[in-house]
Amino acid sequence: MSEHRVKRDPEGTRHRILEAAISQFTKMGLAGARVDAIATAARTNERMLYYYFESKEGLYVAVLEAMYAKFAALEGGLDLSGLQPAEAIRQLATSIWAYLRENPQWLCLINNENLHAGRYLERSSRLRETISPVIDLLRVTLERGAAAGEFRQGIDPLDFYVTLISMGYYIVSNRFTIEAFAGRSYAEKRHQESIAAMHIDMLLSYLRQVSSSVNSRHDAAERDVA
Template identity: 80%
Template sequence: MSELRVKRDPEGTRRRILEAATEQFTKFGLAGARVDAIATAAGTNERMLYYYFTSKEGLYVAVLEAMYGKFAERESSVDLTGLPPAEAIRQLAQSIWTYLRENPQWLSLINNENLHEGRYLERSSTMRETISPVVDLLRTILQRGTATGEFREGIDPLDFYVTLVGMGYYIVSNRYTLEAFTGRNYADHVRQKTISTMHVDMLLSYLRPADNRA
């Protein structure tokens, strides 16, 4: 690919670099990913990679930002406004858990960044803003549920969101070790449906006022 073409399509070049870097970081982590391999897969050169992202670490942070951004954009775009609060919680949870199952790259990157104790995510100036739309969506649902008497008061939307995501994340990210340890395949579609239903019931039971719990 000529340098002239790269200059004429800066957004395309940046996008291809991010896509190639996502593959490398997913497979090899930050330490094992190679800048030359990323540049080759993106159809550009290392100089352009450094031009757009400054360093390998800068590119890694950009990949994390893009992955979290896609996740937040998808979840915040789910239209739950016409649904009863309990059903809105159910659909939001299922949407998030489905995304986790369908995007193993996202899980690999998160697991890798946890090995780095989150130090690269801390460099991001936009990461905490990314989560806000999803938490705001959940806050609105909880407020509607409280107003109708379906949900109890005092639920922290961020804590609830972290709990909700954690339920789905654990089952997906640990599916191989869970099968080895328990002999049960939680990647199986029927098993996924069963445990997702259990998780939703647990979440809704927590949200109900004490005198409304079965």
């Protein structure tokens, strides 16, 4: 029994350190977070923190990797294959936006890393692996919609994904300033539902739009010939 506990303890210690670090980095940022506070909250010592993560910066990168991996696992775990393309996009969008609302600490970490110009995320060798399955899932959905004549052709899945993410991201990350200058709280469910419905309509309208720009260029060419 004791041998079994010893085998499990390193992973448990590492997990506790990560959880404590998430709290510290969310509240204090990389510069303000204290290694001793993280170790105390994790019920361990600083030596173990350095053993597993080498440095405070190494721990910060590990926290970012863990948060991105958790987010990507949620998205990649969605089964959209049995849904009509438009409904699949709706499910993907609402799932992502709900996650952002329910995990504002993740946005705090992203905002903090953007202050560092993303240089710590660049150290990660695993980060880009987490997004590939999500983009592939979206690519397949867009291709199904195009094949069925429901969506336009040639939509870049990464551009669409970034657009979809940004819609939900802004509402959560700027919720306090929005309320301050506009007087509307997007922490309230009714406002969340209202703007989410608007965003979904906008996304689907774009997907369903038969390229009007192509038609306009075609009409202009015919006028030139005439």
